[in-house]
Amino acid sequence: MTAAGTRTDGALAGVGLLDRERIVARPGFNRWLVPPAALAIHLCIGMAYGFSVFWLPLSKSLGITASTACPDLTLASALFTTTCDWRVADLGWIYTLFFVLLGSSAAIWGGWLERAGPRKAGVVSACCWCGGIILAAIGVITHQLWMMWLGAGVIGGIGLGLGYISPVSTLIKWFPDRRGMATGMAIMGFGGGAMIGAPLANLLMNAFKTDSSVGVWQTFIVMAAIYFVFMMGGAFGYRIPPAGWRPEGWTPPAAKSTMITTKHVHLNNAHKTKQFWLIWAVLCLNVSAGIGVIGMASPMLQEIFAGSLIGLPDVGFARLDAGQKASIATIAAGFAGLLSLFNIGGRFFWASLSDKIGRKNTYYCFFVLGIVLYALAPTFAGMGNKALFVLSFGIILSMYGGGFATIPAYLADIFGTQFVGAIHGRLLTAWATAGIVGPVVVNYIREAQIAAGVAPGPTLYTGTMYILAGMLALGLIANALIRPLSDKWFMSDDEVAALQAKSAAVNAGPTGSFGIGTGGLDAKAMLAWAVVGIPLLWGVWVTLRATFALFG
Numbered sequence: 001m002t003a004a005g006t007r008t009d010g011a012l013a014g015v016g017l018l019d020r021e022r023i024v025a026r027p028g029f030n031r032w033l034v035p036p037a038a039l040a041i042h043l044c045i046g047m048a049y050g051f052s053v054f055w056l057p058l059s060k061s062l063g064i065t066a067s068t069a070c071p072d073l074t075l076a077s078a079l080f081t082t083t084c085d086w087r088v089a090d091l092g093w094i095y096t097l098f099f100v101l102l103g104s105s106a107a108i109w110g111g112w113l114e115r116a117g118p119r120k121a122g123v124v125s126a127c128c129w130c131g132g133i134i135l136a137a138i139g140v141i142t143h144q145l146w147m148m149w150l151g152a153g154v155i156g157g158i159g160l161g162l163g164y165i166s167p168v169s170t171l172i173k174w175f176p177d178r179r180g181m182a183t184g185m186a187i188m189g190f191g192g193g194a195m196i197g198a199p200l201a202n203l204l205m206n207a208f209k210t211d212s213s214v215g216v217w218q219t220f221i222v223m224a225a226i227y228f229v230f231m232m233g234g235a236f237g238y239r240i241p242p243a244g245w246r247p248e249g250w251t252p253p254a255a256k257s258t259m260i261t262t263k264h265v266h267l268n269n270a271h272k273t274k275q276f277w278l279i280w281a282v283l284c285l286n287v288s289a290g291i292g293v294i295g296m297a298s299p300m301l302q303e304i305f306a307g308s309l310i311g312l313p314d315v316g317f318a319r320l321d322a323g324q325k326a327s328i329a330t331i332a333a334g335f336a337g338l339l340s341l342f343n344i345g346g347r348f349f350w351a352s353l354s355d356k357i358g359r360k361n362t363y364y365c366f367f368v369l370g371i372v373l374y375a376l377a378p379t380f381a382g383m384g385n386k387a388l389f390v391l392s393f394g395i396i397l398s399m400y401g402g403g404f405a406t407i408p409a410y411l412a413d414i415f416g417t418q419f420v421g422a423i424h425g426r427l428l429t430a431w432a433t434a435g436i437v438g439p440v441v442v443n444y445i446r447e448a449q450i451a452a453g454v455a456p457g458p459t460l461y462t463g464t465m466y467i468l469a470g471m472l473a474l475g476l477i478a479n480a481l482i483r484p485l486s487d488k489w490f491m492s493d494d495e496v497a498a499l500q501a502k503s504a505a506v507n508a509g510p511t512g513s514f515g516i517g518t519g520g521l522d523a524k525a526m527l528a529w530a531v532v533g534i535p536l537l538w539g540v541w542v543t544l545r546a547t548f549a550l551f552g
Helices: 031-058 088-116 118-142 145-165 168-174 179-208 216-237 274-295 297-310 322-357 359-383 386-415 420-427 429-451 458-480 493-506 523-551
Strands: none
Touching: 031 088, 031 118, 031 145, 031 168, 031 179, 031 216, 031 297, 031 322, 031 523, 088 118, 088 145, 088 420, 088 429, 118 145, 118 216, 179 216, 179 322, 179 386, 179 523, 216 523, 274 297, 274 322, 274 359, 274 386, 274 420, 274 429, 274 458, 297 322, 297 386, 297 458, 322 359, 322 386, 322 523, 359 386, 359 458, 386 420, 420 429, 429 458
């Protein structure tokens, strides 16, 4: 063995438990232990997608059976009131903060992650995400909305960003022979978190509910504890390969000119091009439409279909008693989980399809199909057709997830591969922006409709659906305007060679497997996969069971 593949106790003297040097893999390590470590973190932080299950219970945290409404309540006064129940729109800002801070923290601390290593980033992510939820629980107990915003939204949002980016580059390094699969596994976990978390939260809230509590703060504490255990296990499961490592028997394939360009744009110039901002708009508008729906999935289904969810088609939402509302909340939590299932599947389906039809054509599918489905959603709701309504939003959410999986390749097509990771990090500011635009549009249009006297039902969300369709129409225009870059933006061959020489120098030493990465799905790897796989299968089972109840 060379120094590239071995460590001694002396070599680790002075190296901290969380330092990057501590987690360099040793001979005998199985690379298939890394994906479940990544999933352990992503499945936990992915609960951000399922937080809508808390909005309606929290809107009655004082009144318990009905909201204690204050007609003169403003957003500013809602932050500090202890006598008025919060509006759903006020709570929805937590969801907005999630994705604003996710995109911002990913862009700000992406470089630090590469230096510090995925273990340290994973531990910080666990502390921020779980600590933020605990602070939010205290906010519920003291009825202080600003504390919930700060805890779950800001601190938790930073944890989301660090947790989201922590495994991606690590998995690519461990699976150079299967890069698409590797990144897909990480992104899949984030998309699937709500499928586990939403029904779990609903079970816990029902268990903790009393005559004086809606059970949310207790649920926050229990979920934070569970998530902390899983995330810390994932963080300490991370390993990185030594310099020069390659899978046993694998050699890098010859380069193929399959991209629109085989040249490269420097990171410092990418944002100066109109193509960057057009792609930024494409991602922002696609995500804004989808993220707004995810944030209100549970209340939307309950208010639109109300009694029909439990076999009482003539009973509106306002006429349901507490027990009936609890029953439809369970079904709605399943709806949120079902959307998560479509979100997961879309990340694989659409990304794979884009390899065949191209990235631009894939986004054409997103926008054209999305416009049609959003425009038809009010009709499906008015018909009371749950199957078409749910299927429509399932397809919409598949395209939402597919947009995230497809955008890195779109960037590589236009800007080349030399700086695509860093360019992608900057593009995530579009996600942060969408985290504001989407939920605000959905939440405040709903509040405006209620203030105008519109009762909970299909018409409550009609205007929202048409506006979201209009946003996708703008995205369609932006996508149509994207063209290949002119030659002036590309680096010269000498500039590219100089950059690549630095990487070549790092890998100039011995290469090979060094006895690392072998083993496949052995007993230890299968146990690690079971730890994350069993909760995921439970989420799928609960989701499918709720789907049958939805259409029963």
